[in-house]
Amino acid sequence: MTESPPSPLFQPLSRRTLLKLFGVGTLGGLVSYSRIAKPQPALHEQDALTLPRRLDRAGTAIVVGGGLAGLTAAYELSQRGFAVTLLERSPQLGGKIASWPIQVNGEDFITEHGFHGFFPQYYNLWGLVDELSIRNNFRELPTYAVLYKDKYDPEIFKPRRSAFPWNVVDLAVGSPNNLRWGLNLTKWEHWKVLQDIAGFDPQKSFKRLDHISVADWVAEDFPQGLYEVYFLPFAKSSLNSPDLLSVAELTQFFHFYFFGNPEGLAFRGTRQDMGRSLVDPIAAAIIAAGGEIVTEASITGLDWEEGRITGVRYQKGNTGTTAPFWVDLNPLLGDDRSEYFGAGDAVYALSPDGQEALSLTCTHQGCTVQPQGEAGYVCPCHGALFGPSGSVEGGPARRNLSRFRVLDRQGDRLQLVALNPAATEAEVPVTADYYVMAADVVGMRNIFALSQGEVHPRVQQQVQSLAVSDPFATVRFWFDRDFPWAYSDFTSLSGYRLTDSITLYHHIQDDYQAWAERTGGSVVELHSYCYKERDFPTQADLLATFEQELYEIVPELAGATLIHRQFVNQKNFSGFPPNSDRDRPSTSSLVPNLLFAGDWVKMPFACGLMERAVSSGFLAANAICQQEGLQRRPLLSVNPVGLLAPLTSAEPEVLQAQAEPPDLATPDTIEPETLG
Known part of the structure; x- marks a missing residue:
């Protein structure tokens, strides 16, 4: 049996390097952040x-x-x-x-x-x-897990009450993926990443990093495994995608949930x-x-x-x-003959003369109906049928689609008001x-x-x-059977095209637990925090992908009977670009x-x-x-x-800038076991 090569994370560093990176005062702060005296x-x-x-x-x-x-x-x-x-x-x-x-x-x-x-x-x-x-209206969830589609082993987080840097040490020791983080503390760029996220400062961090997107930031010399294992799933849980999320906001998010948080991940x-x-x-x-x-x-x-x-x-x-309201053009849904405005469960089809708009929000349970050419519209969730003018023609809906008058148009924006x-x-x-x-x-x-x-x-x-x-989307499924599950009742997912998390409601909420005990069934919810509309332009695309990925995540449900599904799709979460x-x-x-x-x-x-x-x-x-x-x-x-805020600069970060690397060649080293 061959011995695995040591991770760069644990390679010895010179005293000169550590003092240069942290400073004497910061090292003193590290000591004060003990497992006993937490912030x-x-x-x-x-x-x-x-x-x-x-x-x-x-x-x-x-x-x-x-x-x-x-x-x-x-x-x-x-x-x-x-x-x-x-x-x-x-x-x-x-x-x-x-x-x-x-x-x-x-x-x-x-x-x-x-x-x-x-x-x-x-x-x-x-x-x-x-x-x-x-x-008493709340219950403790004992573990939290991140499940990866491929490349990485599941990460299981149990409640720990240690503060930074000990929570990072615990994470590194307990992670089954630590040798795949790609974190090399002999590289200045990787120390700089740690300094950015562990050195959050409300003023300096925003001056320095608010102009950069997370996607651009990690495109530099960033530890790829660390990004895929932790940064990507946790960043998306902010409900903003990496290409449209400010690095300053991400550092605030990580400071609040991890690096500045003494309470653990319970x-x-x-x-x-x-x-x-x-x-x-x-x-x-x-x-x-x-x-x-x-x-x-x-x-x-x-x-x-x-x-x-x-x-x-x-x-x-x-x-x-x-009241009159404004909606933006949705270029992903239109063609040479039709224009659509809005997104999620609030989409409007503009009439050919540009004077009216038809709401495509199904009057049954709020899904967005899909155009079927001259046949009208069909709801992908529960099968309601509507004619070309929006009149109910079949299925569970009882009211016609709503119609709106166009009050004003300014470029790619419409101002609408209810027609009747x-x-x-x-x-x-x-x-x-x-x-x-x-x-x-x-x-x-x-x-x-x-x-x-x-x-x-x-x-x-x-x-x-x-x-x-x-936009975000969730779909909740009712099945006629339960299934084995080795992870947490709420589990983050990574590596899937659409799905970001799975929740087992029949393990968490009382009403759903009672239903499952009575019927032997299960209630599972998949959540997509911030999908790209170009990849999933219609709710039919979303539903089909959710179901496909559910059976990949829980193969045991592939033969189960789907009793009901409840779909939510909106575009109203706050953006932090x-x-x-x-x-x-x-x-x-x-x-x-x-x-x-x-x-x-x-x-x-x-x-x-x-x-x-x-x-x-x-x-x-x-x-x-x-x-x-x-x-x-x-x-x-x-x-x-x-903790590393004293080292944080207020000067705006410039990507591709070459910082002076630390001196890693000094033979005077500190072995890892002496750092505590």
């Missing part, structure tokens, strides 16, 4: 003085958007004595974590957009959970759907504090005067299409002292496009410059009575996904409390900067 959460916005917590006068606030950010802002303000009105366009609250009822073979279920993991460093979200006394899931587990308790607390929640409220106007917001107008209806909207109430004007705008990026753009009066030009420009990431940080608005805007909340705002500390949404909502409420002389809510985060 504690950092405090943000803790007032030095003790101030009143509640208003002593009548104060009002309007929150637009009922996702996690808007719900959090409305909750905090309602607890502080503000009369809060929350306006949400959809029938359900929750935004990207919304839940809604479906039927499967005559049985009632609640479904949602996809699995969400709750990590222990979601300090502000867990603080909210504890205030609501709902921690996480929890909800015992039921996100609605019952989290959204409904927050909404109940808002109402109990005297707040008002209005769903199916479409914003029809945003009124301005002298650069300030003076009011919001909305209509309440069951379609959410009473369902009955709606009259337009309702509402005013308040403060306005928190917490819709998703698509909603924010459309709302600000309805502005009337003296709009603040810089704020308008900031909103319109917000980016949307590539290169050069977007400069124009990204913060929670406090340039308009005193206008606040922003959402996972798309610029944050003063590292956070991600749901924690970013919750923290932004609290920050918006804090900004209002500060204007009113009230005590701000202390917020927690992981360490503000990475």
